[in-house]
Amino acid sequence: MSRDNPFYQTPYHPDFENMTPRKAGEAIRKLLTEAEAAIDSLEKNHQPCWESLIVPLHDAQRQLNLTWGLLHHMLSVVNNPQWRTIEDELQPEIVRFSQRVGQSSEFYKGYLAIRAEEFKSLTGVQQRILEKLIRAAEQSGVALDADHKQEFNRIQTELANLSTKFNNNLLDARKAYSMMLTTPAEAEGMPADLRSITAAQARSAGDADDATAAAGPWRVTLDYAVYAPFMKHSRNRAARASLYRANVTLASTGETDNQPLIERILKLKRREAQLLGFKNAAELSLSNKMAGSVNNVYRLFERLENVVAPVAAEDESDLLKFAQANGFNEDHLKPWDISFWSERLREKRYGYSEEQLSAYFKFPRVLQGMFELTERIFAIKITDHTGEVPVWHQDVRFYRVVDIEGAPLACFYLDPYSRPETKRGGAWMNEFRTREKLTEGTVQLPMAVMCCNQSVPIDDKPSLMRMDEVTTLFHEFGHALQHMLTEVNEPLASGINGIEWDAVEIASQFMENWCYDRRTLQSVSEHAETGAQLPDSLFKKIVNSRNHRAAGAMMRQLFLGATDMDLYARYPNPKWRTPDDVKRENAARYHFPIIQDDRFLCSFAHIFGGGYSAGYYSYKWSEVLSADCFAAFEECNMQDTAALRETGLRMRRTIMGMGGGTPPLEVFKAFRGREPDTEALLRHCGLLSSSR
Secondary structure: OOOOOOOOOOOOOOOHHHOOHHHHHHHHHHHHHHHHHHHHHHHHOOOOOHHHHHHHHHHHHHHHHHHHHHHHHHHHHOOOHHHHHHHHHHHHHHHHHHHHHHOOHHHHHHHHHHHHHOHHHOOHHHHHHHHHHHHHHHHOOOOOOHHHHHHHHHHHHHHHHHHHHHHHHHHHHHHHOOEEEOOOOOOOOOOHHHHHHHHHHHHHOOOOOOOEOOOEOEEEOOOHHHHHHHHHHOOOHHHHHHHHHHHHOOOOOHHHOOHHHHHHHHHHHHHHHHHOOOOOHHHHHHOOOOOOOHHHHHHHHHHHHHHHHHHHHHHHHHHHHHHHHOOOOOOOOOHHHHHHHHHHHHHHHHOOOHHHHHOOOEHHHHHHHHHHHHHHHHOEEEEEOOOOOOOOOOOOEEEEEEEOOOOEEEEEEEEEEOOOOOOOOOOEEEEEEOOEEOOOOOEEOOEEEEEEEEOOOEOOEOOEOOHHHHHHHHHHHHHHHHHHOOOOOOHHHOOOOOOOHHHOOHHHHHHHHHHHOHHHHHHOOOOOOOOOOOOHHHHHHHHHHOOOOHHHHHHHHHHHHHHHHHHHHOOOEOOEOOHHHHHHHHHHHOOOOOOOOOOHHHHOHHHHOOOOOOOOOHHHHHHHHHHHHHHHHHHOOOOOHHHHHHHHHHHHHOOOOOOOOOOHHHHHHHHHOOOOOOHHHHHHOOOOHHHO
16 A cells, blocks of 8 residues: 555645545555554553553554544545445444454553552543543443443444444435426525525536526525525425425435334444443433433423423414414414514514525625634634645635634634535534644644535625524534634543533534624624625614524424433333334424424434434533523623633633533533523523513
């Protein structure tokens, strides 16, 4: 194998332009052999101390983990059969290697010896890492007998394959669907930018080489950048119903059917937990999270439901009355009616349209304004260095992050635009490099990647953002900031590493709150035609409409969180014969409308194809803390630059800086000086009596 293989000897800035599936396969096979040899040697020749076991164990796996992460990144952003094939071939070997390390009795005995003999001399960060390593070994099956260990390993391998299959089915099903609208009457209500996007999609798909925004035809897909505005604005009720049905039945039939995968995943996770001595998969999951127990999660749901449910019911009644007063002639709204009439009600109540607002949010200006905000509050500077390093697609941007005095802190890539044929949906942040002190004494700076699915600029028209897309961008950048601004040099606790799953959304959701700060929102705005900044009158309307139907949105999150928790904590039981039964009971409890044909679980990738199984509640758990964090800025004078910077630097040193090296509750108290309080979240959502 060539030593210049970009997957084998990866420079600090990966050589994405020369990455191929074949090179990935060659490199990973070679790296597996080398890592296994290093692990074998370390098992036989180590002293039970930090420097002789923990450090070399991490070093032995560093390049393999980096390369495997890069392969998964390429699968996410340039997905094709060749990348899938190489991942399918190698994943069992990667899982087997992970099991080999996790189930090493020699390493486990070494951890225990370090705890017994060296614990007091370790730093607090190292002590926490050690305890997590011990727990991880135990939950990797290190103490199982030979037969149970073999069964456990088979389960782990199959679960990894099922997760990949679930996501690939979802990508293929979404890619395969489209709905063609051919007349202006069918496209009635579609905003101008949506018409442009869907006409361009018709051209690129070969459906109509001469498609135009004005005359069509228009190719409507399930890409969220198309789906969401279509459901809000299209006056073609039949088309909305068709698109909605396609979305909630995605990946539920034929070769991309995820239904049998769901049942198998749930069964395997139950058995995995039982082998480790837990009653169910949720109990296993919560043993590693801030919430601590399944009952604590259900108590959070109950507290929020008691406050939110009456408000949500009132909002639903108001929406139906409004729709009926404006020509809707049925006695209840169908699921495909809710977004449409909700948007009409918001326009009437607050006096602006989504299309009017999105004209102020050009993607490049929003991005720059977001960077300016971080400079104000965190004393950092972000500069564009696109062209200096290789990228995987021509749209990808590259940025460097320095502190206010110019010292380098980190760097990151941004892949902003939708590519439904090859790039998975949604938005996410991953790490390419973690801050750590290297053996030669230097510090490796962190590197992140942010991926979004913003609409693609067409001709000379910039990509315009809906308000929810603006908040999504801020959300993902919050994750990136926490990874990049870490002050921890231990890689297992640096950045986002080692943070409990239900605390990892604090930084991201904190950043969302700035989208309703006057100075911030005006700084990210620039009208696409006039160049004008968002006027105060429109800003006030946005703030007033922030909590438009917020209760319903929270009920949706409770529905999703409770469904996830019930599937992993209580299913199966006599009243729930199928996962669909769990979903439908929670839909009824939380008044979330679904149709008879609904198969939404088949696209619930968070809990079946990602890391949120028995953890979807984390969004609400973290939101309590993130709202309280933002309240610290509200309590200072935001017009006072010094006070704002002082609060921001305190947050940078704690929430952003302390990574996974300190328990999240201690990190929060270091910033706020007290325990968390739910009041800020309820106030921000307009759900306190004084807010309504």
